[in-house]
Amino acid sequence: MNFKFEISNLKLLWWWVRQMSGDAAYERYLESHHHVSRRGRGAQGPKPILTRQEFYLDTLKRRYSGVSRCC
């Protein structure tokens, strides 16, 4: 086990924490938006890209409209 290995493990953990917590959600959305619009979405054309703030509020609205937390 060397130093480099440790660093890459820590990086992986940090990546996981950011993904898990939703901290990286906007970046993922941009990536995915890029993906989706490149593939083309029928006659509607590409959807407008939300700002970070709009995306955040939109995510929350969706999440808390269904059962999000259990007993």
Next chain:
Amino acid sequence: MSKLWKALMWLALSLLGAGALAGIAFERGEKLTGTWFVVAAACTYLVAYRFYSAFLSAKVLALDNTRATPAERLDDGRDYVPTNKWVLMGHHFAAIAGPGPLVGPTLAAQFGYLPGTIWLIVGAVLGGCVQDFVVLFCSIRRDGKSLGQMAREEVSRRGGWIALVAVLAIMIILLAVVALVVVNALRDSPWGAFTLAMTIPIAMLMGLYMRFWRPGRVLEASAIGFVLVLAAVVAGKWVAADPAWAQVFTLQASVLAITIIIYGFAASALPVWLLLAPRDYLSAFIKIGVVLALAAGIIFVRPALQMPALSRFVDGTGPVFAGGIFPFCFITIACGAISGFHSLISSGTTPKMITREGHARLVGYGSMLMESFVGVMAMVAACSMTPGVYFAINSPAGIISQTPEAASAIINGWGFAFDPQTMHALAQQVGEKTLMNRVGGAPSLAVGMAQIFSGTIGGERLLGIWYHFAIMFEALFILTVLDAGTRVGRFMVQELLGHVWKPLGRTGWYPSILLTSGLIVAGWGYFLYQGVLDPLGGINSLWPLFGIANQLLAAVALVVTTTILLKMGRLRWVWVTLAPLAWLVTVTMTAAWQKIFDSSPRIGFLAQVRVLTEQLASGTLAPAQAAATERLIFNNRLDAIVAGVLAALVLVLLLEAAFEWYRILSGRAAPVLHEAPYMATRLAEGD
């Protein structure tokens, strides 16, 4: 690694797990340490995951990694998002693990450590994990449809309605019972009440931060929130020590209940970004941190279990809740073994985020194993305190009375050593006036956790801080469940009322929001208040009701999955869901029957009604007492009706499903599956 080595390794792991389980079951001389439980549970989980879940994936469900999942086909970057399986497992685990796996095992510890531990491990491996996994699979194959929609399409129209009613009922009882847990933990506790009150402005500050200043920066806001919450825990000690402030935050149970009801109403009408979401982020963080810390604590401190393997209360006379091991151990521990509520998460957001069908094994089966592990740790924490103290904290005043001195004769009479001085000293160490009669599980779990944590850091000096940290942590995510649950309940009622009058179905229309929020809050608020007034502590009637509702929802989920397996032509393997279904139906129907008709007034609602009616008829009660008794009579009748209606609904669903199974098996009806059509994945192998 060669095949032989692998086989030997799994053999060794199986033997180790079997040895640890045998040690737990048969050791009667020396005291066991928590390590035995960790080893037994972990080995069983690993073996079950490696073999049983592999069998489910390959033979029963035939997961197909070449088939595009809804996340890939419908990818919109919002609802449908292909997600890394480890990330999704974290999401799913954080969603399914709430206060249930902590509170249930703590209450069931009154039977001794053995029944609960075995049910947690076996129930999860053969029941809970299977349910979560199979429901997730079914939902993935149906574009992420909900359990209700699947029940409607695959079983019958009525099945969908029954699922909807069951979900609403369980939601209302769940919210009442968890609110009651908070009330019992915080009544007459200025330190605890202050800390929890402070979490509200802290969450709002985080909400503003993530909404306006640094949109969506969850980690930054959570770090700030965490530091502030810790500061609030420490500051609570000063508040409790200051006579003027202590008085402000010393709240009676009834006042606290009304405060929580008003709060619940306000919180469900506030925008989510302000209070609910930030607190949810904070509690998810603390939850995962505490679970890891508890595991580390149990491994390092190696607490010895003080509770016997089987206590005298296996006969059904337990003070924490009345009723024998069968069926009550199996409904008291729902979350951690098998919980119907999980099927809503497994058919909610998770199926829309899964990248490959094969990941469902880790996410569905694996996450539930982790929750079961949390339950086992809670059992260890509860059983590592002396039984006398455990019963003093968890028994209602109606049974052991309010002071340690008065309770001493009763608890000693049960055969558990109990010294009133120890109880006073413990209350003082954790910074409380009294720990007596704090029913509901949270305070005793907090004492158990504080003892384990202070064994690692801080010793007895920090016992009070650890205790209040644990109470804050439990209360924090109970409040989150309360807000989120009220909100979801509101949407369901809006959907129902929308059929009656269209405008009521509009989720953004304020009069409808106020009306439906009011209905839901009135629903759980009523049961909560009833629990607070109950001389037997409320938990005795409400927790079993919650357990019955939750297990009945699991029965609904298993009926749906069994039907789908039959339609898929997997008759040979249908026992994987049919066996847990049969067990759950037996358990819940027995429990519902006993809760309604048992002749012991502590168990049967109607027997309690009889006793109270006789008291009333004797004419010896003072007017105020008579009024309270009349209310109790009404409440017991109501509880009996709720239990009866829930059981009847599930029987109807079961009959409908059985009819459908008969038609399919006898060839009278062609099995029609409502799966989305096959589409090959376009993802590369490693994705």
